[in-house]
Amino acid sequence: MSGLTLFEKIWASHEVVAETPSTPAVLYIDLHLTHEVTTPQAFTFLRERGLPMRQPQLTFGTLDHSTPTLADELYGRVPMKHPQAQRQVEQFVKNCAEFNVPLLDVQHPNRGIVHVIGPELGLTQPGKTIVCGDSHTSTHGAFGALAFGIGTTEVGHVLATQCLLQRKPKTMLIQVDGHLQPHVTAKDLILAIIRQIGIGGGTGSVIEYRGEAIRRLTMDERMTVCNMSIEAGARAGLIAPDDCTFAYLKDREHAPRGAAWDAAVARWQRLYSDEDAVFDRTVTIDASAIEPMITYGTNPEMSVAINERIPTKTGDAIFEQSLAYMGFKPGQSLIGQPIQHVFIGSCTNGRLSDLEAAAAVFKTKSVAKGVTVLVVPGSAQVKRAAEALGLDAVFKAAGAQWREAGCSMCLGMNGDTVPAQQWCVSTSNRNFEGRQGKGARTLLASPTMAALAAVHGQLMDPRGVL
Amino acid sequence: MQQKSRIQSKTVVIAASNIDTDQLMPARFLTTTTRHGLGQHLFADWRYDANGQPIASFALNDPASKGAKILVAGPNIGCGSSREHAPWGLLDYGFEAVVSSQIADIFKNNCLKNGLLPVVVDEATHQTLLHSPGAEVVIDVAHRTLSIVGGPSTTFALEPFAQYCLLNGIDEAGYLLSKADAIRAYEQRMGL
Numbered sequence: 001m002s003g004l005t006l007f008e009k010i011w012a013s014h015e016v017v018a019e020t021p022s023t024p025a026v027l028y029i030d031l032h033l034t035h036e037v038t039t040p041q042a043f044t045f046l047r048e049r050g051l052p053m054r055q056p057q058l059t060f061g062t063l064d065h066s067t068p069t070l071a072d073e074l075y076g077r078v079p080m081k082h083p084q085a086q087r088q089v090e091q092f093v094k095n096c097a098e099f100n101v102p103l104l105d106v107q108h109p110n111r112g113i114v115h116v117i118g119p120e121l122g123l124t125q126p127g128k129t130i131v132c133g134d135s136h137t138s139t140h141g142a143f144g145a146l147a148f149g150i151g152t153t154e155v156g157h158v159l160a161t162q163c164l165l166q167r168k169p170k171t172m173l174i175q176v177d178g179h180l181q182p183h184v185t186a187k188d189l190i191l192a193i194i195r196q197i198g199i200g201g202g203t204g205s206v207i208e209y210r211g212e213a214i215r216r217l218t219m220d221e222r223m224t225v226c227n228m229s230i231e232a233g234a235r236a237g238l239i240a241p242d243d244c245t246f247a248y249l250k251d252r253e254h255a256p257r258g259a260a261w262d263a264a265v266a267r268w269q270r271l272y273s274d275e276d277a278v279f280d281r282t283v284t285i286d287a288s289a290i291e292p293m294i295t296y297g298t299n300p301e302m303s304v305a306i307n308e309r310i311p312t313k314t315g316d317a318i319f320e321q322s323l324a325y326m327g328f329k330p331g332q333s334l335i336g337q338p339i340q341h342v343f344i345g346s347c348t349n350g351r352l353s354d355l356e357a358a359a360a361v362f363k364t365k366s367v368a369k370g371v372t373v374l375v376v377p378g379s380a381q382v383k384r385a386a387e388a389l390g391l392d393a394v395f396k397a398a399g400a401q402w403r404e405a406g407c408s409m410c411l412g413m414n415g416d417t418v419p420a421q422q423w424c425v426s427t428s429n430r431n432f433e434g435r436q437g438k439g440a441r442t443l444l445a446s447p448t449m450a451a452l453a454a455v456h457g458q459l460m461d462p463r464g465v466l
Numbered sequence: 467m468q469q470k471s472r473i474q475s476k477t478v479v480i481a482a483s484n485i486d487t488d489q490l491m492p493a494r495f496l497t498t499t500t501r502h503g504l505g506q507h508l509f510a511d512w513r514y515d516a517n518g519q520p521i522a523s524f525a526l527n528d529p530a531s532k533g534a535k536i537l538v539a540g541p542n543i544g545c546g547s548s549r550e551h552a553p554w555g556l557l558d559y560g561f562e563a564v565v566s567s568q569i570a571d572i573f574k575n576n577c578l579k580n581g582l583l584p585v586v587v588d589e590a591t592h593q594t595l596l597h598s599p600g601a602e603v604v605i606d607v608a609h610r611t612l613s614i615v616g617g618p619s620t621t622f623a624l625e626p627f628a629q630y631c632l633l634n635g636i637d638e639a640g641y642l643l644s645k646a647d648a649i650r651a652y653e654q655r656m657g658l
Contacts, residue, residue: 021626023626024625026642028653028656038549040499055653150572151575152576156639233545413496432488432489438492
């Protein structure tokens with residue numbers, strides 16, 4: 001019999017009832033993260049059925065998606081721009097109070113984007129099953145946790161039973177050999193992977209990332225990679241925990257302490273795919289061949305290396321429509337492309353190291369005329385840490401806006417949007433039509449490339465100027 | 467959940483590949499706290515122009531598509547965000563089934579939880595359907611067949627428990643709640 005994959009080990013230890021041909025497995029959930037947008041109807045379900053919450057202490061709430069990033073609006077000194085968003089925030093606060101869910105309210109010093117705070121607080125731990133009504137829950141897989149996004153009906157199931165009905169997904173190994181070249185980031189790596197396997201390439205699968213290049217990534221970088229697994233359609237992304245993972249978690253608020261820490265590390269060290277484990281599919285990537293990436297189209301698969309030209313696909317009407325939406329032509333070079341907006345933030349690239357990378361560019365040059373730059377920390381903790389390093393002063397002196405933590409312009413729910421037909425270089429995860437505002441044109445890139453575009457007013461190859 | 471054993475309807479075709487859930491339901495409509503009334507916002511940015519007027523060339527605005535219960539979409543519909551507002555919008559609009567050659571995982575799950583039938587068909591059937599908008603189609607949930615009236619028929623995969631729920635008009639919550647003893651035993655074993 002062959003060995004087990006990391007995924008199979010976590011799955012097996014969480015099966016409350018094993019799957020049969022006629023029924024899916026009942027899978028136990030160790031950590032349920034919640035926010036204001038995808039939960040109201042799930043709490044309504046509990047009320048309608050007269051159900052209590054099974055394990056309120058295994059659910060954590062934060063406010064991030066529809067919350068303003070302007071301090072006056074966030075802290076209630078002026079009403080929110082959108083009354084409906086205000087009502088949604090108030091409803092979530094009420095729901096958490098009624099069902100005893102621990103909540104990081106707007107005033108809380110640890111509030112932030114759900115996928116930034118989970119790791120930051122040490123709630124995210126290797127071997128856990130983690131779900132959230134949010135597709136970027138895949139982020140937490142960076143710690144060797146089985147983490148995936150669910151819909152609101154399933155949020156209700158977890159609230160009521162702490163379990164989900166699940167069929168076992170397939171497994172995919174992405175082996176990333178070699179190491180990344182200078183000025184090539186984790187964002188470039190995952191964009192290159194998505195381009196290779198396609199936006200639907202991971203459908204039905206849990207991806208495990210392995211290889212020398214993955215081992216060398218910091219936890220922040222591993223989170224960027226796992227975060228965008230969903231952009232290849234995967235159920236989840238996974239990286240086996242190692243000393244880097246344990247060092248990150250040690251002494252975090254919810255991490256085990258003392259003897260419990262030692263026991264946990266001993267348990268976590270067994271979380272890896274066995275040598276002879278069999279994956280349903282294996283993809284091998286040469287990290288050293290990856291270049292700084294940029295998207296040019298309307299899904300994250302549509303990307304090129306910054307020094308490549310936009311491809312030509314004659315007769316492909318959908319491709320041509322996508323380019324028309326973006327205001328681009330087949331065969332066009334993107335170097336020198338003017339841009340009007342830059343967004344630095346999100347659960348993909350809103351952590352301290354991302355802000356440091358951007359600040360390194362803003363230190364040398366101010367924001368170009370006619371460019372609006374929003375820098376939005378992923379959490380209140382990231383914000384404080386950045387301010388302690390003086391990064392806020394760097395951003396402000398360069399002419400960028402320094403905001404309060406939240407999802408912000410990644411999805412533009414809170415009023416932070418890009419006007420129609422304008423180009424925005426964004427460190428977020430989706431360049432779908434209208435994602436950052438109706439008619440907005442999003443180009444996904446790393447924090448370094450986004451900051452460079454901000455100060456030059458146009459797209460640049462970081463290798464030529466840094 | 468409504469019982470569903472057979473769906474017969476003409477189709478509406480939206481042939482674009484990778485129709486993400488941001489297109490199905492743009493984020494600005496997610497501030498709602500109920501499941502209701504989202505049909506009016508379905509495909510909002512493809513359906514209406516900047517002045518809120520219907521865009522005539524979009525399939526849902528074609529008078530011939532009125533009353534259609536089956537949406538035929540290009541490959542990989544439902545990719546992106548996990549927002550269940552997408553299937554809620556489709557259902558509220560009047561759709562009962564979504565047919566494609568590939569359907570994204572979270573969206574497919576969300577459809578099934580709400581009695582909206584996701585049907586993944588083979589490439590040839592998909593091509594036939596994409597090229598015959600308005601075709602009359604019968605979907606049989608019990609036999610897992612999709613038939614084009616006067617044309618070919620094909621079978622599709624449907625997770626057996628989801629099929630059972632659809633055919634009996636029940637949701638999964640009841641089944642999960644019935645496993646309380648097993649859940650308690652697991653929690654005790656784990657020291658929870």
